[in-house]
Amino acid sequence: MKAENPTIFAIKRYALHDGPNIRTTIFLKGCPLGCHWCHNPEGIEREVRIITHPKKCVGCGACVEICPEDALRVTGGAILRDMELCSQCGNCVDVCPALSHEAIGWKTETQPLMEEIKKDLPFFDQSCGGVTFSGGEPLMQPEFLLELLQECGKLDIHRAVDTSGFAPTETVMNIAVHTDLFLFDIKHMDSEKHLFFTGVTNELILHNLKTLSTAGHQIRARVPLISGVNDDETNIRATGLFLVQCPAVQGVDILPYHPSGKAKYRKLAVNYKGLEMKSPENNQINRALSILREYGLDVHVGG
Numbered sequence: 001m002k003a004e005n006p007t008i009f010a011i012k013r014y015a016l017h018d019g020p021n022i023r024t025t026i027f028l029k030g031c032p033l034g035c036h037w038c039h040n041p042e043g044i045e046r047e048v049r050i051i052t053h054p055k056k057c058v059g060c061g062a063c064v065e066i067c068p069e070d071a072l073r074v075t076g077g078a079i080l081r082d083m084e085l086c087s088q089c090g091n092c093v094d095v096c097p098a099l100s101h102e103a104i105g106w107k108t109e110t111q112p113l114m115e116e117i118k119k120d121l122p123f124f125d126q127s128c129g130g131v132t133f134s135g136g137e138p139l140m141q142p143e144f145l146l147e148l149l150q151e152c153g154k155l156d157i158h159r160a161v162d163t164s165g166f167a168p169t170e171t172v173m174n175i176a177v178h179t180d181l182f183l184f185d186i187k188h189m190d191s192e193k194h195l196f197f198t199g200v201t202n203e204l205i206l207h208n209l210k211t212l213s214t215a216g217h218q219i220r221a222r223v224p225l226i227s228g229v230n231d232d233e234t235n236i237r238a239t240g241l242f243l244v245q246c247p248a249v250q251g252v253d254i255l256p257y258h259p260s261g262k263a264k265y266r267k268l269a270v271n272y273k274g275l276e277m278k279s280p281e282n283n284q285i286n287r288a289l290s291i292l293r294e295y296g297l298d299v300h301v302g303g
Contacts, residue, residue: 009105021129034199039261043136054078063092130158139167189238213246240295251298
């Protein structure tokens with residue numbers, strides 16, 4: 001089945017923390033979770049979104065003239081957008097000389113994106129790197145993701161999928177056939193707390209991780225560590241106990257929370273639920289490392 005309206009929001013070249021060696025990371029739009037600490041809010045919405053930076057406007061009126069919905073007007077030397085009228089067509093982005101309008105993400109197709117990936121083949125060959133598909137949640141666009149994984153497979157490119165694991169098990173297993181490594185998030189072992197902090201419970205996520213492991217697919221677990229959220233000893237021990245029951249998990253990466261995404265929320269005019277969240281101190285990180293290593297897990301800080 002051909003993918004419908006594929007959308008991405010970034011291509012990151014020479015990535016060193018999204019899987020083994022030098023990688024190109026493709027960020028697909030759309031995510032079913034609403035993690036309070038999310039540092040990629042531009043990836044949550046499935047569709048492309050147009051935003052306006054009024055202070056950049058030079059008052060030329062080019063966007064007003066081209067807007068098919070009459071959703072734009074210049075007032076007091078600044079451009080204003082009526083979101084109820086705006087159809088997100090992107091015409092204003094194309095004509096604005098001052099970059100006052102910005103598209104968050106863009107529509108694409110498999111083959112044009114593969115041409116971008118092919119540009120990095122020399123780096124993959126030299127470093128034994130590859131491509132990582134991230135998001136958002138890449139499993140929200142399963143047909144598109146599958147097409148990309150299959151095309152990369154034809155070129156013998158190492159393929160990693162960075163996922164929350166929240167997707168139908170059938171979808172996960174279909175994708176797994178064409179995936180060399182899963183980077184699989186474990187956010188919280190308590191389902192009620194998982195629901196509070198992410199918007200979904202964790203039963204399906206843990207089931208999918210166990211199912212992948214039982215089938216022998218390569219997995220690297222990732223634990224975003226947030227002070228006061230999931231860094232307590234009870235949760236860390238529960239995480240370790242669960243992961244040792246998944247023999248295909250090759251190792252664990254602890255990813256300490258950092259507030260660098262706050263600026264993105266301001267830019268998108270979106271409420272940041274993690275405003276009061278704090279980065280873990282070194283002693284908290286070291287405690288998590290020590291506890292997980294007690295279970296015989298290969299644990300590192302960072303990806």
